[in-house]
Amino acid sequence: MNQGSRAPFVVAHRGASAALPEHTLAAYELALQEGADGVECDVRLTRDGHLVCVHDRTVDRTSSGTGLVSEMSLDELRELDFGAEGAPATVLTLSELITLVLDWRTRPTKLFIETKHPVRYGALVENKVLAELQRFGIATPASADHSRAVVMSFAATAVWRIRRAAPLLPTVLLGESSRYLGGSASTTVGATAVGPSVRTLREHPDLVDKAAAAGRATYCWTVDEPDDVRLCADLGVSWIATNHPGRTKALLATV
Numbered sequence: 001m002n003q004g005s006r007a008p009f010v011v012a013h014r015g016a017s018a019a020l021p022e023h024t025l026a027a028y029e030l031a032l033q034e035g036a037d038g039v040e041c042d043v044r045l046t047r048d049g050h051l052v053c054v055h056d057r058t059v060d061r062t063s064s065g066t067g068l069v070s071e072m073s074l075d076e077l078r079e080l081d082f083g084a085e086g087a088p089a090t091v092l093t094l095s096e097l098i099t100l101v102l103d104w105r106t107r108p109t110k111l112f113i114e115t116k117h118p119v120r121y122g123a124l125v126e127n128k129v130l131a132e133l134q135r136f137g138i139a140t141p142a143s144a145d146h147s148r149a150v151v152m153s154f155a156a157t158a159v160w161r162i163r164r165a166a167p168l169l170p171t172v173l174l175g176e177s178s179r180y181l182g183g184s185a186s187t188t189v190g191a192t193a194v195g196p197s198v199r200t201l202r203e204h205p206d207l208v209d210k211a212a213a214a215g216r217a218t219y220c221w222t223v224d225e226p227d228d229v230r231l232c233a234d235l236g237v238s239w240i241a242t243n244h245p246g247r248t249k250a251l252l253a254t255v
Contacts, residue, residue: 007252008232009037011112011241013222014055018243022062023053024082024089028100034246038110038150038239039101043094043129045121050074051094051128055116063091070120094129098136102148110150112219112241114174117155126151126161133169144170144192152219156189163190172219176200193217193238198228201235208235226251 015027016034028039042055047070060066065080074093083089094113101111115125133139133149141147151162152172159171167190174195194211201207201220208218217238223229224243232240233255242248 007255008237008240009110010035010245010248010252011038011040011110011219011239012036012245013040013241013243014042014053015039016243016245018224020087021082021084021089023055023092025092025096025100026083026087026089028092028097031245032100032104032106032109035249036109036245038112039097040112040114040241041092041094041097042114042116043125044069044116044119045125045128046074046077047071048073049128051125051132052077053092053094053097057116057119094132095135098132098138098149102136102138108148110148112150112152112172112239114152115155115158117153117158123158123161126158126165130162130165133166139166139169141168144168150193152195159191160189174219174221191216193219195219195221197221198223198225198232201237202228202231205231205235208237212236223248230255 012031014022016030017027020027020030031039041053043051044054046052054069058068063080063082077091081088082091101109113129119125130139138148147170150170152174153159154174159173162169162171170192172193172195173191193216196207198220211218219239220232220237221241223232223240229248229251
């Protein structure tokens, strides 16, 4: 996840989610068309063991149905509408999103996968994610810089599981300043990057330099305001997650 000397790379947070319903195929296709350098998704396990791109524990906010994702089968989820009025969309599986990203020929794009915790299935989520990446041949990159996938979590144990099973796969320990300002948490689990919110970054701008001194990149979320985009660029943040990938890319071109 080495940034080099260029402006921050732009990650589409749940796709181009300011323009289209989050975690839908259309939102990710738009993000790629707008030039996103990476796309981000949250994953949860269905009752029958499938990884789906849903942020919340329930489907109430983002679909036409109600209920816990972990208590529903993939077929049951596919009966729900996750799209907008006039543009229905079915639930997106991680497999479908990986296929979209790898098939996008315009340029290589990274996939940032966040595993949610605490969840009913515990460590099985990370095991399933690694199995899916292995199936697509991207679980064991030649180096972290050339990896097509990055795994993230607010749970240090989840990051540790990934690092132990796939040492060259980049990882991000998400969380607020108390978790890693001293670097101890990220060092303990072997995370290759720290992931503060933009609010934390405003309060602790020295985080980026501290992370770099420890050999770690910085992934900042969720960066939508122009002033925050400029702040990330000025501080040398490696990756910024935004709901407005096209607008953010255009702004960074002027920084």
